[in-house]
Amino acid sequence: MYLQEKFKTCKNEYKMNKFDSIQIGDKAEITHKITAADVAKFVELTGDDNKLHIDEVYASKTSFKKPVVHGMLGASFISTIIGTKIPGDGALWYAQSIEFLLPVRVGDVITVKAEVIKKVDRTNSIELSIEIINQHHQKVTTGYSKVKVVEMAEPVYEIEEALKRKIALIIGGTGGIGRAACLQLAKEGFDIAIHYHSNKRLAEEIKNEVIDIGVKAMIVSSDITNSSEVNDMINQIIRNFDSITVVANCSTVSLPNIKFNDLEWKNVQDQIDINIKGAFNIMKCVVPFMEKAKYGKIINITTQAIEKPNSDWLHYITAKSALHGFTKALAFELAPKGIRMNLISPGMTDTELISNIPEKVKLVTAAQTPLRRIANPVDIANAIAFLASDRSDFITGETIRINGGQYML
Numbered sequence: 001m002y003l004q005e006k007f008k009t010c011k012n013e014y015k016m017n018k019f020d021s022i023q024i025g026d027k028a029e030i031t032h033k034i035t036a037a038d039v040a041k042f043v044e045l046t047g048d049d050n051k052l053h054i055d056e057v058y059a060s061k062t063s064f065k066k067p068v069v070h071g072m073l074g075a076s077f078i079s080t081i082i083g084t085k086i087p088g089d090g091a092l093w094y095a096q097s098i099e100f101l102l103p104v105r106v107g108d109v110i111t112v113k114a115e116v117i118k119k120v121d122r123t124n125s126i127e128l129s130i131e132i133i134n135q136h137h138q139k140v141t142t143g144y145s146k147v148k149v150v151e152m153a154e155p156v157y158e159i160e161e162a163l164k165r166k167i168a169l170i171i172g173g174t175g176g177i178g179r180a181a182c183l184q185l186a187k188e189g190f191d192i193a194i195h196y197h198s199n200k201r202l203a204e205e206i207k208n209e210v211i212d213i214g215v216k217a218m219i220v221s222s223d224i225t226n227s228s229e230v231n232d233m234i235n236q237i238i239r240n241f242d243s244i245t246v247v248a249n250c251s252t253v254s255l256p257n258i259k260f261n262d263l264e265w266k267n268v269q270d271q272i273d274i275n276i277k278g279a280f281n282i283m284k285c286v287v288p289f290m291e292k293a294k295y296g297k298i299i300n301i302t303t304q305a306i307e308k309p310n311s312d313w314l315h316y317i318t319a320k321s322a323l324h325g326f327t328k329a330l331a332f333e334l335a336p337k338g339i340r341m342n343l344i345s346p347g348m349t350d351t352e353l354i355s356n357i358p359e360k361v362k363l364v365t366a367a368q369t370p371l372r373r374i375a376n377p378v379d380i381a382n383a384i385a386f387l388a389s390d391r392s393d394f395i396t397g398e399t400i401r402i403n404g405g406q407y408m409l
Contacts, residue, residue: 018087019124019149026116028085030232032077033109034069042073069104075141077112078130082147086114086128089239090150094125098143102134109135114145124149165243166190168388171224171282172251174202177301177349180377181248181384182206183213188385190246191216193237197223216241224251224278227285234285246297246388247286251278257312271319276326283330287339294338299387300327301380304347304403324399331397340396344383347403349375371404 043049051058052068059067075098082091104110111133118127125148132141168185172178173194182192183206192210196203196219203219210217218240222229237244253274258267279300290296303320305313324343331341347369383402386392 018090018151022087022116022119022126024116024119026086028081029111029113030077030081031109031111034104034106036106038073039069039106042070064103066105069106071100074104074110074132078145081112081114082145086116087126087147087149092148092150093145094148095146096143098141100141102138102140104134104140110140166245167241167243168246168248169193169195169237169244171195171249173206174199175250175252176377177380178250179206180381181250182210184381184385185388186210186213186215188389189215191241193241194219196221224281225273227281230281231285244286244289245295247282248299248384249279249282250301255316258315259312260314263314268315268318271315272322275319275323279323279326287334290339291337296339297388298339298341299384300343302343302345302399304345304401304406328397335396342387342395343399344380345399345401346375346380347406349377349380369404369406373404375402375404
C-alpha cells in the first residue's frame with residue numbers, strides 16, 4: 001500500500017495500529033547476491049577472519065573445497081526483512097532460532113522469506129517462520145523469529161502538507177539525461193531518489209552532488225522490468241521520504257543501428273520491455289499513491305524519431321511510439337485525479353545513447369538544426385524541471401519538443 005494510509009482528509013486522524021494490520025499468513029521476501037565485498041565487510045566489522053571463509057587454499061584442503069560464507073552473514077538479512085518488510089519500522093527483534101542446512105558461497109543469490117505464523121496480543125508481538133533459499137531453490141537456512149511491534153502515535157499528513165513536499169524519483173538517474181535531471185531538480189528544491197540498475201558507484205557520486213546542493217538524496221536500485229523489484233523500490237522511497245510527487249522516467253537501453261533484414265524480435269522486445277513494461281510497472285506502484293494524495297507529476301521521455309524517423313531504428317521507434325500512446329491514454333484517465341502526465345521529445349542529445357553514431361552524422365545534424373547544435377542533457381533537464389513544477393499544473397497529455405527547431409508543426 002506504500003503507506004497510503006498516511007494521507008487522510010481528517011486533520012487529527014491517526015494511522016491504523018500496525019500490529020492490528022498484520023495478519024497470520026502475511027508474507028514477504030527479499031533477494032541478495034552474496035559478493036566477495038560482502039564477506040570482506042563482514043570480516044572487517046566482526047573480526048571473524050576464519051580461514052574457512054576467506055582463504056581459498058585453506059578451504060580447498062577441507063571437505064568444503066571452496067570458502068564458505070559466514071552463516072551469520074546470510075542470516076543477517078533476516079534483520080533486513082524484519083526491519084523493512086514484516087513488520088517494518090518499529091520492529092524489535094528479540095528472539096531467533098536458526099539452523100544452517102547448506103553452505104553459501106560467494107556468487108550465490110539468496111532469497112529470504114518470512115511468513116507470520118503467530119500473533120500474541122498481550123505482548124504486541126508476532127512470530128515469523130524464516131526460510132532462506134539459494135538460486136537452486138535449495139534451503140540453506142531455516143528458523144523462527146520473535147518480534148515485538150513497537151507502536152508510535154503518528155498523525156497522518158494532510159493532503160495540503162503532502163503537496164508541500166517536493167520528492168522526485170528519477171528513473172535511470174545515472175544516464176546522461178537522468179543525471180542532469182537529478183541535479184536540476186535538486187536546484188529547484190526537490191529531494192531526489194536516484195534510481196540505478198547496475199552502476200552503484202556513479203549513483204553514489206550523483207547522490208553526493210545532490211546533497212552538496214542542499215537537499216536530501218537517496219539511491220535505489222531495481223530492474224524496472226521486474227514488478228517485484230519496482231514495488232520494493234517504491235516502498236523504500238516512501239519509507240525514507242514519506243512521499244513521491246514527481247517521477248521522471250529517463251530509463252534507456254542500448255540503441256544499436258539494425259537494418260530490418262538483420263532485425264530479430266528480441267531487439268524489438270528489449271525496447272518494448274524497457275519503455276512499456278518498465279513504465280507500466282512504475283505506474284502500477286506510483287499511481288495509487290498519487291491518487292491518494294490527489295496530486296502527482298509523471299514525465300516520460302519519447303523521441304523526435306517518432307515524427308522524423310531514422311533509418312535502422314525500427315525497434316526503438318516502435319517502442320517509443322507505444323510509450324507515446326501509453327502516456328496519452330493514461331494522462332486522460334488520471335487527469336481528474338490530479339495527476340499530470342506529459343512527454344518530452346528530445347532531438348539528438350549528446351549522451352552515451354548516441355555514442356555509436358558517427359561524428360559526421362552528429363555534425364550534419366547540428367548544421368541542419370536552426371539553433372546550430374544538438375541538444376545537451378541540461379536542455380532536457382530544464383524541460384523536466386518545468387513539467388515537475390507547479391508552473392505546469394494546467395498541462396497534461398502534452399509532448400514538449402526539445403530539438404532546437406529540427407522539427408516544427
